[in-house]
Amino acid sequence: MVLQKIKSIMKESPFIMQVIARIYRFVHYNNAWKYRIWGGNTISLSSAFLKGTSFDISGKNNIIIVGPKARLFNCKIKIIGDSNRLEIKSGSTIISNTSFWMQHGSNEIIIGHDSTIEGGSLAAIEGTKITVGDDCMFSSDIEIRTGDSHSIINAVNEKRINPSDDILIGDHVWLTAHVRVMKGAVIPNNSIVGNSAIVTSKFDKENSVYAGIPAKHIKDNINWDRYLR
Incomplete structure (x- = not known):
């Protein structure tokens, strides 16, 4: 009971949370500090918890923001170029064994609140x-x-025929194991993508299951929960 009360106070105090996060990051060394000092890059970790996470930045005016309470474990962040932005938002966000890669300039990777990634790139x-x-x-x-x-x-x-394109994944989307999401893909809110699917299309029907190679709409009127009911 006392321990739970202490934890509750810690979570409700932004200052205490920030101090604890700084100590945690110091104990679990990461190399973000040197990119703050040299290269004209901005790295804001606030009250985020990082363990085994490395930064490799070649360029300037890049921005990395990891929101309060977000947790990164064994991740790699590599940026080659200028004016790129990586933002991982706050809450129950847990990302592990994942690499983030941005090459050339003016790219963005945005991860929403309370999202989890168990591994990939x-x-x-x-x-x-x-x-x-x-x-x-x-x-x-x-x-x-x-x-x-x-x-x-x-x-x-002699003209190039494979331009790069944005990817949009909506709220409350479940990507099961081994899924590939390719350039130009759109996955709507409240969807599930089946095991080993390759998504190449712009889908627009929410509350659906998409599966296959390439992925197709196979079921509608569904939703999902992180916990078994």
């Missing part, structure tokens, strides 16, 4: 954006990428 290149809504649940071995990282050329006119 998110890559935004060529000035594109990955948006993940609130209360999403991503399983392990998830890959989300806005581009192919290499050029595909039309053999007749």
Whole structure:
């Protein structure tokens, strides 16, 4: 009872939470400090808890924001280029064993409040954006990428035919294990994407299940819960 009361006081006090988070990050060393000092980059960790998380930034005017109470475990953040933005919002946000990659300039990766990721990679290149809504649940071995990282050329006119494109994932979306979300994809609110599916389309029907290679709409009028009822 006393321990629960102490925990409650800690959570309700932003100042105490910030002090505890700073101590936690100091004990579980991360190298964010050097990118604050050199390179003209902004890293705001507030009351976030980081363990085994590394930063590798080559560029300037990049912004990384991890909101209060968010937790990152064994993550890698790599930025190559200028004016990129990574924002991981506050709440019961837990991200583990995940890499974030931004290459070229003016890319964005936004993770919503209270979302969880158990493992995988998110890559935004060529000035594109990955948006993940609130209360999403991503399983392990998830890959989300806005581009192919290499050029595909039309053999007749020598023009590139594989431009990068934004990805939008709505609120309360469950990506099950081994899902791939490719450039230009849209996944609506309250949806489930089945195991090992590859999402390449802009879907618009909420409360649905999408599955297959490539993913297709297979069921509607559903929702999901993190806990068994």
